[in-house]
Amino acid sequence: NETENYPPQVKPPGTNRRIPQSIIIGVRKGGTRALLEMLDIHPNIVVAATEVHFFDWDENYVKGFDWYKNLMPFSYEHQITVEKTPGYFTSPLAAERIHEMNSSIKLLLILRDPTERVISDYTQVYYNRLENRKPVQVIEDIVIRNGALNTKYKAIQRSLYDLHMENWLKYFSLDQIHIVDGDTLIKDPLPELQKVEKFLSLPPRIMPSNFYFNQTKGFYCIRSDGRERCLHESKGRPHPVVNNTVLEQLRAYFREHNNNFYRMVNRSFNWH
Numbered sequence: 001n002e003t004e005n006y007p008p009q010v011k012p013p014g015t016n017r018r019i020p021q022s023i024i025i026g027v028r029k030g031g032t033r034a035l036l037e038m039l040d041i042h043p044n045i046v047v048a049a050t051e052v053h054f055f056d057w058d059e060n061y062v063k064g065f066d067w068y069k070n071l072m073p074f075s076y077e078h079q080i081t082v083e084k085t086p087g088y089f090t091s092p093l094a095a096e097r098i099h100e101m102n103s104s105i106k107l108l109l110i111l112r113d114p115t116e117r118v119i120s121d122y123t124q125v126y127y128n129r130l131e132n133r134k135p136v137q138v139i140e141d142i143v144i145r146n147g148a149l150n151t152k153y154k155a156i157q158r159s160l161y162d163l164h165m166e167n168w169l170k171y172f173s174l175d176q177i178h179i180v181d182g183d184t185l186i187k188d189p190l191p192e193l194q195k196v197e198k199f200l201s202l203p204p205r206i207m208p209s210n211f212y213f214n215q216t217k218g219f220y221c222i223r224s225d226g227r228e229r230c231l232h233e234s235k236g237r238p239h240p241v242v243n244n245t246v247l248e249q250l251r252a253y254f255r256e257h258n259n260n261f262y263r264m265v266n267r268s269f270n271w272h
């Protein structure tokens with residue numbers, strides 16, 4: 001249980017808890033955990049162990065910045081503190097609140113093909129429901145209602161990147177938001193991490209030797225400080241095979257939103 005010894009009780013001399021200089025704001029199922037764990041390889045980065053949900057949950061936000069800071073790890077002055085809460089990206093309030101805390105903060109946003117993200121989101125909820133002995137439905141029955149796409153489905157709404165981005169761009173300039181390609185991070189993590197090092201103005205310290213491909217898991221795992229570790233088993237789960245017509249409906253729905261998003265960020269992605 002990662003929260004048990006957290007926050008650590010012993011303060012190493014010369015360290016302090018600091019409010020993050022960079023935040024991974026989402027998107028849920030984009031690969032936020034992989035990004036955080038991989039950035040943690042860097043000696044100048046320290047990461048918050050848990051999802052803090054400070055800016056998106058009112059019951060936490062009212063506790064104030066000291067409460068928030070107390071959840072951050074101890075760091076030296078030359079280190080950057082990073083927290084990740086995937087819910088920030090789709091929250092209507094997080095952007096404004098983060099801006100109020102630090103208007104020059106550097107934001108990291110990891111995105112994945114929106115249709116793939118819906119399926120991943122569904123898969124996570126499916127397993128959560130199974131564990132809690134709640135009834136589950138096949139994905140097609142949730143995505144399609146009365147023959148039409150169920151655009152009210154939360155997982156679909158979370159994949160409308162243009163709508164969420166519009167809100168962030170009200171508060172932050174585009175050069176403050178670095179977008180990590182989550183599909184590329186899965187296949188070849190290092191180049192994506194090197195771009196993040198540059199964005200954070202850090203010296204390049206993440207190396208090819210920090211990754212190895214684990215055949216059993218089917219994903220890259222991390223080698224750092226003499227240890228090898230893969231992400232938790234809930235990360236990188238097999239997805240259900242989705243009916244082709246449904247897939248096409250999802251892709252068609254996202255197409256215009258994706259193009260809109262590409263225009264907003266002056267960059268395109270290999271989304272279907």
Ligand code: A3P
Nearest residue numbers: 029030031032033034120219220231235236237
């Ligand atoms: P799936 O489990 O659907 O494949 P998040 O941490 O934001 O919830 O994102 C989870 C997703 O991270 C996983 O979704 C997986 O595809 C992706 N991912 C990226 N790199 C990974 C890695 N090295 N190991 C496991 N999952 C990884």
